Amino acid sequence: xxxxxxxxxxxxxxxxxxxxxxxxxxxxxxxxxxxxxxxxxxxxxxxxxxxxxxxxxxxxxxxxxxxxxxxxxxxxxxxxxxxxxxxxxxxxxxxxxxxxxxxxxxxxxxxxxxxxxxxxxxxxxxxxxxxxxxxxxxxxxxxxxxxxxxxxxxxxxxxxxxxxxxxxxxxxxxxxxxxxxxxxxxxxxxxxxxxxxxxxxxxxxxxxxxxxxxxxxxxxxxxxxxxxxxxxxxxxxxxxxxxxxxxxxxxxxxxxxxxxxxxxxxxxxxxxxxxxxxxxxxxxxxxxxxxxxxxxxxxxxxxxxxxxxxxxxxxxxxxxxxxxxxxxxxxxxxxxxxxxxxxxxxxxxxxxxxxxxxxxxxxxxxxxxxxxxxxxxxxxxxxxxxxxxxxxxxxxxxxxxxxxxxxx
Numbered sequence: 001x002x003x004x005x006x007x008x009x010x011x012x013x014x015x016x017x018x019x020x021x022x023x024x025x026x027x028x029x030x031x032x033x034x035x036x037x038x039x040x041x042x043x044x045x046x047x048x049x050x051x052x053x054x055x056x057x058x059x060x061x062x063x064x065x066x067x068x069x070x071x072x073x074x075x076x077x078x079x080x081x082x083x084x085x086x087x088x089x090x091x092x093x094x095x096x097x098x099x100x101x102x103x104x105x106x107x108x109x110x111x112x113x114x115x116x117x118x119x120x121x122x123x124x125x126x127x128x129x130x131x132x133x134x135x136x137x138x139x140x141x142x143x144x145x146x147x148x149x150x151x152x153x154x155x156x157x158x159x160x161x162x163x164x165x166x167x168x169x170x171x172x173x174x175x176x177x178x179x180x181x182x183x184x185x186x187x188x189x190x191x192x193x194x195x196x197x198x199x200x201x202x203x204x205x206x207x208x209x210x211x212x213x214x215x216x217x218x219x220x221x222x223x224x225x226x227x228x229x230x231x232x233x234x235x236x237x238x239x240x241x242x243x244x245x246x247x248x249x250x251x252x253x254x255x256x257x258x259x260x261x262x263x264x265x266x267x268x269x270x271x272x273x274x275x276x277x278x279x280x281x282x283x284x285x286x287x288x289x290x291x292x293x294x295x296x297x298x299x300x301x302x303x304x305x306x307x308x309x310x311x312x313x314x315x316x317x318x319x320x321x322x323x324x325x326x327x328x329x330x331x332x333x334x335x336x337x338x339x340x341x342x343x344x345x346x347x348x349x350x351x352x353x354x355x356x357x358x359x360x361x362x363x364x365x366x367x368x369x370x371x372x373x374x375x376x377x378x379x380x381x382x383x384x385x386x387x388x389x390x391x392x393x394x395x396x397x398x399x400x401x402x403x404x405x406x407x408x
Contacts, residue, residue, distance in 0.1 A: 001021075001033070001034045001035060001036060002020060002021045002026060002033065002034065002035035002036070003021050003036050003037070004019075004020040004035060004036065004037045004039065005017055005019050005032055005035040005037070005038045006018040006020070006041050006046070006364075007040045008040055008041055008042055008044075009041055009043075009044070010043055010044060010046060010370075011028075012333075012354070012370065015043065016029055016030070017029060017030055018046065018360075018362070019035065020360040020384070021387070022387070023359060023388075024351070024358065024360050024386075024387070025354070025355065025356050025357065025359075027356060028355075041364050041381075041382075043368060044365060044381070045364070045365045045368060045369050045370045045372070045373050045378075046362055046363070046364055046365070047336070047354075047362070047370055047373075048108075048340055048344075048352055048353055048358070048362060049107065049108025049361035049362065049383060049385070050105070050107045050108065050109075050314045050315070050339050050363065051107070051109040051110075051296070051339060051340060051344045051346075051347060051349065051352075052102060052107045052109065052110040052111065052299060052312075052314060052343070053232065053296040053298045053342075053343035053346050053347060054111060054113070054201070054232075054262045054296075054298035054300055055102075055110060055111070055113070055298060055299045055301075056112065056113050056114075056115075056300065056301050056302075056304075057091070057094070057098055057131065058086070058091050058094075058095065058112075058113075058114050058115055058120070058124035058127070058128060059079050059083075059301065059304050059306075060094050060097070060098045060301065060302040060304060061097060061302065061304065062079065062082060062094075062303070062304040062305070063303045063304055063305070063308050065082055066078040066079070066082060066304075066305055067305065068305055068308045069271075069305035069306070070274055071274060071275075072206055072207075072306070074305070075304075075305040075306045076149060076178065078305045079148075079304065079305065079306075080119060080148075083119040083120040084119050086120055086123055087123060088124075088126050088127045088130075090127075091123065091124045091128065092127040092128075092131060095127060095128060095131050096134065096135075098302050099135050099139060099141075100135075101302075101311060102299075103135070103138045103139055103383070103390065104312075104391055104393055105311065105313040105314065105315070105380060106315070106365075106380035106383060107312065107314060108139055108140065108383065108385055108390075109140045109343070109344065109347055109352075110140070110141050110142065111142040111143075111144055111171075111343075111346075111347055112128060112144065113146040113173050113201070114128050114143055114144065114145060114146055114164075115146050115147075115149075116157065116160045116161055116163075116164045116169075117147060117148065117149055117154055117157045117160060118154065118155070118156040118160070121160070122160065122163060122164060122167065125143070125167065125168075125169060126167075128143055129143060129167070129168050129169075137385065137388075138390040138391065139385075140349070142171065142347055143168065144169065144170065144171045144201050145160075145161050145164035145165060145171070145173065146172075146173035146174070146175070147161060147173065147175060147189075148175050148203075150175070150178045150180060151179055151184075151185040151188055151189070152179055152180060152185055153179055153180040158188060158192075161192065165198065170198065171193075171198045171200065171201060172196075172199075172200055172201070173201045173202065173203070174186065174200075175202070175203040176203075176204060177203070177204070177205070177207070182214060183214075183217055186202075186214070186217055186218065186221060187221070190221050190225050190227070193225075193227065193230075194227070199227075199231065199232070199348070200227065200231045200232070201231075201232045202218065202231070202232070202233050202234065203234050203235055204233045205235065205237060206235040206236075206237055206268075206272075207237065207238065207272070208237060208238070208240070208241050208272055208273060209241070210241045210242045212238075213238045213242075215236065215238075215250050215253060215254065215259075216253060218233065219256070219257035220257075222257040222258070223256070223257050228257055228258035228259075229345075229348075231259045232259070232260040232346050233254075233259060233260065233261050233262070234298075234300070235267075235285070236285045237268050237272055237283050237284065237285055239261075239285040239286060239290075240268075240272075240282055240284055240285055241281060247286070247289060251290040251291055251292070251293060252292075254290060254292075254293045255290075255292030260293065260294040260295065260345070261285055261287060261296075262295070262296040262297070262298050262343070262346065263284050263285040263296075263298075263321065264297070264298055265317055265324060266299065266300065266301075266307050266310060266317065267300040267301055267307045268283050268284045268285070269282065269283060269284060269320075270306075270307055271283075271306065282324050282325075284321065284325070286325060287321070287338060288325060288327065294345050294346060295338055296342040296343035296346055297318055297321045297335075297339060298339075298343065299312060299314065299317060313377065315373060315374060315377050315378065315380075318335045318336060318339045318374055319335075319374055319375070319377050321335060321338065322335045329375070332371040332375060333370075335374060336370055336371070340352075341353070359386060360386055361383075361384070361386065362383065362384045363380045363382070363383045363384075364382045364383070365378045365379070365380055365381065366378045366381050379393055381393050381394065381395055
């Protein structure tokens with residue numbers, strides 16, 4: 001007997017019923033047999049749970065404490081000044097608000113960067129590891145121990161990264177452009193990742209100068225260490241201002257090394273080109289032109305100097321990317337993959353999708369098709385994590401007046 005049947009679902013392959021048993025999709029089709037529960041979702045679109053490839057839970061919700069910044073350097077400095085006073089309870093509380101908002105928006109898998117350095121110590125890590133347990137019923141959370149302010153120039157950070165891995169961090173992250181010796185940082189992090197057998201996720205090339213990219217350095221080391229499929233690059237906004245030939249060359253390097261790229265439209269648009277006023281370029285990596293590269297769009301920051309807004313909607317991020325890149329309806333499916341299949345590969349989520357045998361991590365959109373959902377930023381109405389309903393968000397409805405109730 002099935003545990004649950006979702007009747008009248010709209011999948012990419014067409015209308016069907018979804019049978020769920022043991023936390024997995026057990027059957028697709030009609031007349032699936034007996035089930036303990038049957039839910040009619042009334043011909044709405046179903047997607048696999050959305051995947052957030054890049055977010056910062058530890059520094060979300062800081063806007064009221066430090067205001068906004070006019071550059072990435074100013075944003076880093078503003079948060080750095082606050083980190084010494086972060087407490088476990090503070091980070092846990094702010095992070096919980098973001099996770100709950102993300103879950104309501106359909107996110108079921110998430111990778112968060114957590115700053116580990118002499119200012120933050122391991123307090124933020126402790127808070128986020130607690131959140132990983134707190135919300136395991138609704139969200140799989142990967143924790144990236146992250147050196148935001150450099151590594152070779154920030155004594156004590158390397159030892160703290162080692163401790164973070166020992167205490168439960170899942171992978172390592174770096175930010176070469178804040179380091180006094182960017183290539184040395186890259187080498188240290190690759191060596192540490194190989195030693196601990198963990199993935200890597202770098203903030204890279206976050207500016208609008210087409211020269212000086214460190215993509216080649218990352219790709220060369222990825223191949224040398226056999227880390228293909230285990231490295232992700234966030235931002236990489238230099239790609240947005242390269243010539244066509246340079247873009248093709250860098251895309252080929254990324255594809256050969258199987259290095260993924262995640263664009264962060266809200267932050268990348270906000271911080272890039274502030275000094276150029278209304279003539280500022282877009283400053284978002286053109287993911288759709290990176291042939292053969294695994295790509296994703298993600299949230300990055302929420303309500304802090306890096307990004308002074310955000311509702312944790314990945315559908316909104318994919319929609320924003322489509323707008324910025326002048327992509328029409330024919331590209332909506334590819335944009336949807338940037339918040340589903342692409343980031344699922346980056347996080348190496350097992351059994352992800354909408355086929356029989358996949359995990360029953362599903363969301364139901366208030367739209368007839370997934371593409372309509374992207375175009376309208378449709379609200380996810382409900383989600384099922386391993387077949388168990390994890391959130392409910394009833395559809396809005398108009399309350400029409402009844403006869404005789406209108407004012408004279």
